[in-house]
Ligand SMILES: Nc1ncnc2c1ncn2[C@@H]1O[C@H](COP(=O)(O)OP(=O)(O)O)[C@@H](O)[C@H]1O
């Protein structure tokens with residue numbers, strides 16, 4: 297199968313399927329003119345709308361984000377298809393971690409450090425330019441095991457969030473969906489991506505999703521069974537417009553987080569995960585601040601190599617744009633020369649970051665661009681054979697009628713929310 301792009305004179309030959317997502321088919325392809333290997337993502341295009349995935353992917357320029365090389369349309373049986381020509385990256389974090397799981401092996405710690413560092417760095421870049429990915433999950437993280445480079449892909453759900461404007465809450469794949477989205481909040485921020493990062497981080501150690509809910513309400517239950525029921529304040533911070541009080545929900549005490557991780561998990565990792573999985577969106581650790589966490593200290597060792605013996609990918613070549621608005625104390629800690637004592641857990645103030653968020657010049661330019669396509673609903677959760685079905689049951693003793701009542705209220709809260717989403 298060949299695809300010509302008449303405007304750039306390039307002809308692409310599809311070689312094999314590279315992956316199948318929920319919305320697009322991705323091919324490994326070759327540019328016939330140059331023999332270069334690329335990936336082509338083919339998506340059905342509604343001619344009434346401008347394609348937001350294309351508009352956003354076009355502006356992205358970062359080592360840890362997939363790069364758009366070309367784009368063109370074809371018409372087949374009167375249907376229009378958009379083709380995004382991207383760097384070809386052979387693996388995904390999802391496939392990589394499943395391979396270890398299948399062989400009953402833990403992912404080497406260094407790989408987790410290298411991937412999580414790059415993921416957080418990429419998230420910082422996206423948020424700096426105002427882009428919220430809204431579907432961060434292992435299937436959307438491409439990796440090249442030969443170089444150790446990670447790149448975020450799939451901007452089909454991404455959006456430039458504008459403060460004060462509501463957005464659809466029914467977004468992001470369920471297991472990685474931030475609690476404010478589950479609660480139906482439409483005034484959420486880019487902080488939803490940080491929650492997803494925390495879920496992925498935990499999954500790399502546990503070998504399966506940390507919160508494997510089977511539907512909207514059990515997803516919330518999975519979260520509160522581990523992290524404890526949020527306080528009333530946290531609940532309000534997640535769900536600003538709600539008139540419901542958290543006291544109407546079942547009460548769970550927070551678990552000791554280390555009890556759900558394998559014994560070999562370093563305490564620094566659990567500490568950082570707990571700082572990403574905060575109920576209050578603004579309490580989640582900022583992505584570059586997370587990169588200075590002692591968990592990543594080893595990456596600053598100049599003699600370090602990948603488990604394969606290859607050199608580490610570039611990790612510290614931060615551009616001015618990436619560092620703009622980042623507090624100086626964080627910048628100082630980011631550079632490799634300043635190694636961080638690993639026994640010293642520290643958390644830096646987020647205040648300066650808050651001020652800089654959503655305010656770069658670059659972002660203003662992007663906002664001037666209007667993206668008109670309709671919102672994309674989250675894909676159905678793919679059935680994952682590794683995930684064990686979790687049979688959630690709230691223990692209700694016959695005497696405790698109030699608990700029963702709470703359970704009814706809990707589920708009816710989610711039923712009501714389902715029909716009241718914006719957009
Ligand atoms: N640039 C790429 N190089 C190689 N494989 C890719 C690339 N982009 C996507 N894929 C593969 O295709 C799958 C689906 O792509 P994605 O962009 O996530 O589509 P969807 O929007 O349908 O989820 C990914 O999970 C990955 O396995």
Ligand SMILES: [Mg+2]
Pocket residue numbers: 317318435436450
């Ligand atoms: Mg995808």
